[in-house]
Amino acid sequence: MGRTLKTAAAVLLVAALSACTGGTPDPAASPGPTAAAPAGAVNSTAAEPAGQASGEAVSLETGTDVGNGRPASSHDGLMVRRRVVIAVHPTPDADLGALRRQLDRAAAERGMPLSDISPDVLDPVVLEHVVPEVIVALPAESTPEQANELAGLAFGTEGSFAGVEHVHVASVLVHDLQFRIGSADPAALAETIASEGILSDALGNYATSLDGGALTVGYTGPLLSDALVEAVRDGMARGAGVDIGEVELAPRSTSGEGVDLSAEPEPAETEGAHASGHGDSGH
Structure with a gap:
């Protein structure tokens, strides 16, 4: 069956395009670039960022400072990126591990590494329809067309792969x-911070590096409020026994194109929206 591609409403953390494929879409042709390597240069942000409420209690559960709208964040530009994600809507009896392995195999054939990402990056209209247990982010600068091609390679046409009801492809905004x-x-410091749990509570998925006499934490995921970013910096500083100003914040990569959040459309209200997010009651 051919591809059905529909644009969703403006989103919670999401850029303009959101699509749901009834099954998986027909392939598109163009290959895309891979993700940029992490940047080594770091810019200090010792000053309090705009929008932070001094003394305000911050929930450290991942994504809870987002709600149904975009969090107040002054950290944009190269710190905010557009990423394309594939979210699988499985059948009730699906083997989720097998679905992820199918995506990984298809991506490996194209030299396109996939990374884990939180479902919270998705349009709330899609999340009302399904909270996917299988969701992956494509490399930076990948396109929705490439995601459609990858999903088609992994799962074939609609109804041809056991365990897949359909697939959602979306271009989303993430903090990088x-x-x-x-x-x-750095190793002992990483262990101390991990035992406190602040990074896992606030960030969910993150990566650590112990190079160069420093602990570096990389995060790519749902947009964070300024208050939550400061809570992460404060937790790292507390673990090291230093002032919060010693924790530097920078874009994870200095190449590519960032996003000006002030120029992004406000997220749309989900109230009254069709539950599937694509207007096709057949799904």
Whole structure:
């Protein structure tokens, strides 16, 4: 069956395009670039960012400062990126591990590494329809057409792959951040911070690096409010026994194109929207 591609309403953390494929879409032809390597240069942000409410309590559960709208954030430009994601709507008896392995195999054939990402990056209209347990982010600068092609390679046409009801493809906004703090023993500091749990509570998925006499934390995921970013910096500083100003914040990569959040449309209300997010009651 041919591809059905529909544009969703403006989104919670999401850029303009959101699509649902009834099954998986017909392939598109063009290959795309891979993700840029993490940047080594770091810019300090010791000053309090705009929009932070001083003394305000911050929930550290991942995504809870977002609600149904975009969080107040002054960290944009190269710290905010557009990423294309594939979210699988499985059948009730699906083997989720097998579905993810299918995506990974198809991506490997194209030299396109996939990364885990939180479902919270999706349009709330899609999330009303399904909260996917299988969702992946394509490399930076990948296109929705490439995602459609990848989904088609992994799962074939509608109804041809057991366990897949249909697939959602979306272009979303994510924070792409790097936190860095100097330390004489970065490994011990990472263990101390991990035991406190603030990074897993606030960020969910993140990566750590212990190079160059510093602990570096990389995060790519749902947009964070300024208050939550400061809570992460404060937790890292507390673990190291230093002032919060010692925790530097920078874009995870200095190449490519960033996003000006002030120029982005406000997220649309989901009240009254069709539950599937694509207007096709056949799904």
